[in-house]
Amino acid sequence: MAYDGRLLAGVTVLMAVVEAGSMTRAAxxxxxxxxxxxxxxxxxxxRIGVRLLDRTTRTMHLTDEGRRFYERLGPLLDGIEEAAQEASGSAAIVRGRLRVNVDPFFSQVVLAENAAHFLERHPHVRLELIMRDSVGDLxxxxxxLALHFGDPPNGSFVARKLFETRVLTAASPDYLDAHGRPAHPGELADHATIDFWDAAHARAYDWVFQLMPATASARRSLRPPIVIVRTSSLRAGALTTFFAALP
Structure with a gap:
């Protein structure tokens, strides 16, 4: 159905004149x-073929046809206003499906306790958390979006840092009893280590050690007997007698 924009504009002016009581105030x-x-x-x-207003130099009032026309318009214009307010309100509501590529460990330690709070704030969102070891082709x-640790992969991604976290070198007491405690990062080459795979860059992470306060750092690229993708496996391996890890 085609709508006459000039008719609606004229109706708006008529309503303003009636509510203001004069053309001057309506103007x-x-x-x-x-x-x-x-x-x-x-x-x-x-346009409608009837006289709506009787006006003189001093007075102005609706004709009988104008009054009936005005009374019919009121509810219709109220409906337009309500529709506009409803549309404006829905624009401020977050709704729909949010499909997230998320690192399994990030999901376990960060999202597990925060996803419920997010859904409480945005009850119209359907959250899909898909565990992936790499970002891949979003x-x-x-x-x-994707939520992962480390530097973002190369490509046309818009990346935002959410937070920073410490990375610690860990070994079980049984491992240290059996193999001794290294006193310097350089001694790690003599230990059986587990490395964590950086799927975004297709290589193992370097081991970076920093003095506190941050005055110097040392980077070690080791050749561990095991490279692991899942942090749960990394943690499990570090709890054994056989390996030290960078979880």
């Missing part, structure tokens, strides 16, 4: 000149 509220308001009323009357795989 001030609409940002028009009084003559512009008068012409809009005349065009509306010509568009081809249908993801809206």
């Amino acid at each position: 001030e509220g609409l940002g028009l000149t009084p003559s512009g308001v008068g012409r809009a009323i005349q065009r509306l009357e010509s 568009v081809a795989d249908g993801f809206d």
Whole structure:
């Protein structure tokens, strides 16, 4: 159905005139000149074929046809206003599906306790958390975003750092009893270590050690007997007698 925009504009002017009580005050509220308001009323009357206002130099009032027309318009314009308010309110509501590519360890230690709070704040969101070891192709795989540790992979990603976390070197007491405690990062080459795989860059993470306060750092690229993708396996290995790890 085609709508006549000029008809709706004329109706708006008529409502403003009736509510203001004069064309002059209506013109001030609409940002028009009084003559512009008068012409809009005349065009509306010509469009619908009846006289809506009786006006003299001192008085103005609705005709019988104008009053019936005005009374019919009120509920319709109220409906338009309600529709506009509803649309404006829905724009401020977060809704729909959010599909997230998330690192399994990040999901376990961060999202597990925060996902419920997020859904309480945004009850109209359907959250899909898909555990992946790498970011991959977000568009081809249908993801809206990815949550992963480390540097973002190369590509046309928009990346934001959420927080920083410490990385600690750990070994079980049984391992240290059996193999001794290294006193310097350089001694790690003599130990059986577990490395963590950086899937985004297809290589194992370097072991970086920093003096506190941060005055110097040492980087070690080791050749461990095991490289692990899942941090749960990394932690399990570090709890044994056989390996030290960088969890």
